[in-house]
Amino acid sequence: MQGTASMQRANHSTVIQFILVGFSAFPHLQMMLFLLFLLMYLFTLLGNLLIMATVWSERSLHTPMYLFLCTLSVSEILYTVAMIPRMLADLLSTQRSIAFLACASQIFFSFSFGFTHSFLLTVMGYDRYVAICHPLRYNVLMSPRGCACLVGCSWAGGSVMGMVVTSAIFHLTFCGPNEIHHFFCHLPPLLKLACGDDVLVVAKGVGLVCIMALLGCFLLILLSYAFIVAAILKIPSAEGRNKTFSTCASHLTVVVVHYGFASVIYLKPKGPQSLEGDTLMGITYTVLTPFLSPIIFSLRNKELKVAMKKTFFGKLYPEKNVTM
Template sequence: MVSEFILVGFSTFSRHLLPVFFLIYLLMYLFTLLGNLLIMATVWSDHSLHTPMYLFLCALSTSEILFTVTVTPRMLVDILSSHHSITFVACATQMFFSFTFGFTHSFLLTIMGYDRYVAICHPLRYNVLMSTDTCARLVSWTWAGGSVIGMTVTLLVFHLTFCGSNVIHHFVCHVLSLLKLACGNETSSVTLSVILVCLSALMGCLFLIILSYVFIMSTILRIPSAEGRHKTFSTCVSHLTVVIVHYGFASIIYLKPKSLHSMDSNTLMATTYTVFTPFLSPIIFSLRNKELKNAIKKSFQRKFSPLGS
């Protein structure tokens, strides 16, 4: 019976490349943490940003920080040490938290799309439909939903028996890589169940986001002036961009033909979702959201140019 797993990760790369990978991913990791913390601090300190949209953005930043802290340090350790081992319990814990925070992220993107739908399609009822209590309940449900899926997938996978190879060809306890190591008659049914749970949740979120933007675009196209259409759509650009990045990188990893890529390229492609997506998100929201960008500028001016303010 397997009591620990060996993470192959970056051990197949040339040792000359590993310090470069470590430095790049470390800087991206630190930037992700600092960028999301900056967004949260700015929203917290600026009362003009105490609106549902920025409440959801703070929750999204929190989920990205927790997801990054769960995954990236393990990856950095793997870069420094070839064939890094992880215990059975630690692997299960890591899988639970990565799924919880990852699906919470997807659910938050969905309710952010709903928030944009209400703001644009039902502006007169916005304060009623998106009250403080409603927003708090929506955020609570996203975390509860992420936790349920994380627990469900983890229990399904670690209910199996691992009695063969203990080598995971990944830098974290990746669910599909782990399922390949399971043995027993239940393996195929559990694999199918895990895929159905994940696809149903992700595709359900994507469908609701697309549906929200169908109604949003229908409303925007009825605005008579081009300036009005542009101003209204600009409030959705940052959210829509993050959705495209989130699902685009996920599709690259999970929908690519397995036979066309080497193990090294698979490892690098896996970092697009675990590292690049959280890294790009605070950049997109900071640069594409005019209110947030101006609030960050004012915050820096108050901190570093007190006389000028």
């Protein structure tokens, strides 16, 4: 046993970097994929920055709902920064090696910001619940101090989840080979490179913790909307019901997109699947979901859309400010 352990430690010390296979299976598409992902990435950054700038400059948007939206934009920017620039660089390079520490950092930041995103979506659901079901107590329950506490807990929770996952994975022994069949340090292909008796235990433990956290957030959001729908149905006029529900439309759409893509990735049936298929599916939550989020909030939130027009086009077309 001691000989086996020392051999594993020796092999572990030789794994100082991993190779990201990425999109190497599509050599003729790499330039097109680079341009497509670059445009989507820039649009994601621009969309989130526009949302943040609009909320910052428009005093009418200085409310808890838009504070949470700004924080969501920050977490989304940081999440994409942790993933996409490296992917874009690899699309133009033949050397796709990533250092052991860099791989651990990528996993930590991707999980931290990813879970922060889920926690913030849950907090936003709670905000809509309080606003619709307890409007008279809204200013008390969603005070500046209370909002700051909710945001702080979301970031702290995301960081803890990132640390738990990263420390659990990188305490394993990696004996080789060192090729990760993905475009970033993704857990399933990374775990296939680990060896030792505790790999299966760690994999199941990490999976259980992640699923419980995400499922818990999703159930809390569902519970919030169950109360919201019940309250909306009590409103006598159809116009009142539509106006009230419109304040939730953008958040609910983002939740459906976020958890819809996550379920496709993590809850797909076990079975034979091509490595290329896994790589392409990874695009949905790495590139597509962050790309769609600012579009949904900008187009489906009337108040934010009007504020954007006023903030960025009002100076160019001052005569239109009256009609907005």
